[in-house]
Amino acid sequence: xxxxxxxxxxxxxxxxxxxxxxxxxxxxxxxxxxxxxxxxxxxxxxxxxxxxxxxxxxxxxxxxxxxxxxxxxxxxxxxxxxxxxxxxxxxxxxxxxxxxxxxxxxxxxxxxxxxxxxxxxxxxxxxxxxxxxxxxxxxxxxxxxxxxxxxxxxxxxxxxxxxxxxxxxxxxxxxxxxxxxxxxxxxxxxxxxxxxxxxxxxxxxxxxxxxxxxxxxxxxxxxxxxxxxxxxxxxxxxxxxxxxxxxxxxxxxxxxxxxxxxxxxxxxxxxxxxxxxxxxxxxxxxxxxxxxxxxxxxxxxxxxxxxxxxxxxxxxxxxxxxxxxxxxxxxxxxxxxxxxxxxxxxxxxxxxxxxxxxxxxxxxxxxxxxxxxxxxxxxxxxxxxxxxxxxxxxxxxxxxxxxxxxxxxxxxxxxxxxxxxxxxxxxxxxxxxxxxxxxxxxxxxxxxxxxxxxxxxxxxxxxxxxxxxxxxxxxxxxxxxxxxxxxxxxxxxxxxxxxxxxxxxxxxxxxxxxxxxx
Amino acid sequence: xxxxxxxxxxxxxxxxxxxxxxxxxxxxxxxxxxxxxxxxxxxxxxxxxxxxxxxxxxxxxxxxxxxxxxxxxxxxxxxxxxxxxxxxxxxxxxxxxxxxxxxxxxxxxxxxxxxxxxxxxxxxxxxxxxxxxxxxxxxxxxxxxxxxxxxxxxxxxxxxxxxxxxxxxxxxxxxxxxxxxxxxxxxxxxxxxxxxxxxxxxxxxxxxxxxxxxxxxxxxxxxxxxxxxx
Numbered sequence: 001x002x003x004x005x006x007x008x009x010x011x012x013x014x015x016x017x018x019x020x021x022x023x024x025x026x027x028x029x030x031x032x033x034x035x036x037x038x039x040x041x042x043x044x045x046x047x048x049x050x051x052x053x054x055x056x057x058x059x060x061x062x063x064x065x066x067x068x069x070x071x072x073x074x075x076x077x078x079x080x081x082x083x084x085x086x087x088x089x090x091x092x093x094x095x096x097x098x099x100x101x102x103x104x105x106x107x108x109x110x111x112x113x114x115x116x117x118x119x120x121x122x123x124x125x126x127x128x129x130x131x132x133x134x135x136x137x138x139x140x141x142x143x144x145x146x147x148x149x150x151x152x153x154x155x156x157x158x159x160x161x162x163x164x165x166x167x168x169x170x171x172x173x174x175x176x177x178x179x180x181x182x183x184x185x186x187x188x189x190x191x192x193x194x195x196x197x198x199x200x201x202x203x204x205x206x207x208x209x210x211x212x213x214x215x216x217x218x219x220x221x222x223x224x225x226x227x228x229x230x231x232x233x234x235x236x237x238x239x240x241x242x243x244x245x246x247x248x249x250x251x252x253x254x255x256x257x258x259x260x261x262x263x264x265x266x267x268x269x270x271x272x273x274x275x276x277x278x279x280x281x282x283x284x285x286x287x288x289x290x291x292x293x294x295x296x297x298x299x300x301x302x303x304x305x306x307x308x309x310x311x312x313x314x315x316x317x318x319x320x321x322x323x324x325x326x327x328x329x330x331x332x333x334x335x336x337x338x339x340x341x342x343x344x345x346x347x348x349x350x351x352x353x354x355x356x357x358x359x360x361x362x363x364x365x366x367x368x369x370x371x372x373x374x375x376x377x378x379x380x381x382x383x384x385x386x387x388x389x390x391x392x393x394x395x396x397x398x399x400x401x402x403x404x405x406x407x408x409x410x411x412x413x414x415x416x417x418x419x420x421x422x423x424x425x426x427x428x429x430x431x432x433x434x435x436x437x438x439x440x441x442x443x444x445x446x447x448x449x450x451x452x453x454x455x456x457x458x459x460x461x462x463x464x465x466x467x468x469x470x471x472x473x474x475x476x477x478x479x480x481x482x483x484x485x486x487x488x489x490x491x492x493x494x495x496x497x498x499x500x501x502x503x504x505x506x507x508x509x510x511x512x513x514x515x516x517x518x
Numbered sequence: 519x520x521x522x523x524x525x526x527x528x529x530x531x532x533x534x535x536x537x538x539x540x541x542x543x544x545x546x547x548x549x550x551x552x553x554x555x556x557x558x559x560x561x562x563x564x565x566x567x568x569x570x571x572x573x574x575x576x577x578x579x580x581x582x583x584x585x586x587x588x589x590x591x592x593x594x595x596x597x598x599x600x601x602x603x604x605x606x607x608x609x610x611x612x613x614x615x616x617x618x619x620x621x622x623x624x625x626x627x628x629x630x631x632x633x634x635x636x637x638x639x640x641x642x643x644x645x646x647x648x649x650x651x652x653x654x655x656x657x658x659x660x661x662x663x664x665x666x667x668x669x670x671x672x673x674x675x676x677x678x679x680x681x682x683x684x685x686x687x688x689x690x691x692x693x694x695x696x697x698x699x700x701x702x703x704x705x706x707x708x709x710x711x712x713x714x715x716x717x718x719x720x721x722x723x724x725x726x727x728x729x730x731x732x733x734x735x736x737x738x739x740x741x742x743x744x745x746x747x748x
Contacts, residue, residue, distance in 0.1 A: 426587025427616035
């Protein structure tokens, strides 16, 4: 049929989606096969489940509750540095968790800045380990996300409504009732669900700041069952519970959330006439300063703490850095090989199932995939030998949902704009892909690749399952240094990791946008 | 001869019937009220829209089932006629061979076509560095090297000012004169039709009619057209 002619083939995209589904669902089957359902949950399993739910709920509520005044202030204030601050709100996404944790320790740790203050006031030092430390770190990562999600809803309010409100001389209460409450009702449930879902699969935070019977997440319990007891049956059963939990929450989050915080134009300046009172100005200044300090101080602290040790880093850190760079590169290549064909297939309108495979990663937990891969690989090869390829693959699958969100809209617009012209010129699928689609998606490809590289570079998850004593990625090496109380080296290595992650993102993102034509 | 043999073309809820012949080498304006299906008719010829019954033939050969790129058709759309990231010469070159590099001989053809449309020496420019009129010229140069029997214009000059549009239409008229191609152009403006089309197909009331002399149609419009022309 002539009307079904397409400038591209959807077959490679289907194949890529199949690979993704196989990795996520195949490992699931492997886990189910090994799980010992009859054994039931022990007290420590129940504790892990309870702690997971409690910390995720607290993190979500606090992140959103604090995100509301910050977003509100950012939405109605213009000040120098506003753009930079809003851009900074996107940074925790690619910030390696271990770096942030070391930064938070510098501020809130036992010998941190805050403790110095309390001790000098005659109070005991601050205690960061345990539930509140885990929640603190989660709020550090998710307050910016919640703020962006809520800010996005705020920016979607048509400018005319604010003009009309000014025209009608609405007071603060009327503004809340007519404009702000609907904004919050639209955005907060989604933001809560998204943050809750993210915190459910928290591993690195719980590993470093939690631990012990009273502060172990499911993800951490899987790791412990695997690593310390080598109890595959228990790891698999915990994975099953984790999967059920993340699956349901991801569905809920997808249903409730409309934006993803990636929207451009969040820094768009909108003229506002409300909130001119001194009290309102003062409150907004307070919230913006607080958020900026909360985000910037830990980063500043890690730079200060690490810069001295950079020149005396042990050679183990240098080799771990090389391993990390190689893994991140591999992961980025895998991601692009999966995401580009899938984005093309979705753009052709053949993507219902493919899109579903793309978002499976949101519901998956890296440790569950890792456990499954371990079970699958062990009969045929030594899983520890394959630690790096497995890490690269799992990182790519986890980055896939975000990459698709970046790539699909542009792929859609290229196909919509040029498919008729390409068809009338009798372009082959290959020519269309290489001469039209890829060149026109350069900027988005660079952005997605940058995210994937930075995420993989900073990941401390699957690698902790698979690595043996001789080998480590940089985040794992930092964790080991922390465990050995070599904080000076750990801080310097964290600074190195921060530099590497940001450089990877910056290079790829910039490389894509450079000379890119619109 | 381009023949529509009892064709039904559907576009969502919309249906267009066409049973008409257009002689080879004719210059035909497709005229009718908005939403009457003028573009749909052209899309059916170009293969972007399938016919649900009947067939379309060119010189006796059935092309109903051919994909767009295999039809003897070059088409200019309302917009998106050029790849914005490719140079003018690369865009024209795609009309010769929609793959990678061109032979020296083909490059020669490309620069000859660019010269013919008045863009000598501008082959390396990207569309963004060209004016709207110049972009239209690049698209016409590509249609020229494509050497297809049928040239379809779906209002590619709609965004140009009146003088520039007239200039483009005159260029089109010259080009089809030289190549002997058969021209079909959708037109909102009766003056466009008068300017270069000797015949006109009226599309109205879900029906595409046989071509008649343009002047005759415009000077004595039937009711459906009269209302539109005002």
